[in-house]
Amino acid sequence: MALIFHYHPLSSFCQKVLIALHENGVPFEARIVNLGDPDARAAYLKVSPMGKIPALQDGERSIIETSIQIEYVEQHYPGAAPLLPGEPDMQLQARLWDRLFDLYVELPMQKIVGDRLRPEGERDPRGVAEAREGLKAAYAMIDGRLAGRTWAAGEAFSIADCAAAPGLFFTSMLEPFGAFPNLTAYFERLLARPSFDRALREARPFFQYFPYYDAMPARFRDWGA
Ligand SMILES: N[C@@H](CCC(=O)N[C@@H](CS)C(=O)NCC(=O)O)C(=O)O
Numbered sequence: 001m002a003l004i005f006h007y008h009p010l011s012s013f014c015q016k017v018l019i020a021l022h023e024n025g026v027p028f029e030a031r032i033v034n035l036g037d038p039d040a041r042a043a044y045l046k047v048s049p050m051g052k053i054p055a056l057q058d059g060e061r062s063i064i065e066t067s068i069q070i071e072y073v074e075q076h077y078p079g080a081a082p083l084l085p086g087e088p089d090m091q092l093q094a095r096l097w098d099r100l101f102d103l104y105v106e107l108p109m110q111k112i113v114g115d116r117l118r119p120e121g122e123r124d125p126r127g128v129a130e131a132r133e134g135l136k137a138a139y140a141m142i143d144g145r146l147a148g149r150t151w152a153a154g155e156a157f158s159i160a161d162c163a164a165a166p167g168l169f170f171t172s173m174l175e176p177f178g179a180f181p182n183l184t185a186y187f188e189r190l191l192a193r194p195s196f197d198r199a200l201r202e203a204r205p206f207f208q209y210f211p212y213y214d215a216m217p218a219r220f221r222d223w224g225a
Pocket of ligand 1: 051067
């Protein structure tokens, strides 16, 4: 029985796992979740109790949390391109950078984007300003890390790069990379990666719903067209 992937193509955390699946050509059945529909949401809570996307289903087993999903796929559906290095210290680095991208790129991005969706009067300008400051600090950290490295964990594409690509895609439109040449070059390498290109092509019809679509450059709007 094929893996079932519950997701939405526009979601950055979903793209993280999609990249991992595409990297190794892992077969799966894609099911789009509409969290805005109360019935669909109630049904989905049985798969993912916190209602977060994505989730993987393997038979009776539900696997939540993107990093664990990628590790699960590595263990149970290994491919030619391991996303967790075998050497213990390298593996720790890959896991560390996966965490850093989730916590310090993805989460501020969610804060800034989520705030724009709030009604007037319920916004949190201070929280958004802190998220923007946090992003700038993360950019400096990533720029330093990528000096002399091709990918975040070293010379091989890893789980850390799966986490980096979608987050940086969206933050590049919220807080430009500016004077960080290693980060800028790294982002271009991520965009050129076939697995990420494929995820972006699938997301393109939904880009119009990104709350900062007005800030989206033409090359992203027309991705793969
Ligand atoms: N820590 C979670 C984060 C997943 C997450 O935040 N997903 C977002 C979409 S990108 C979501 O489900 N948002 C809907 C909600 O919070 O109601 C993971 O790595 O799986």
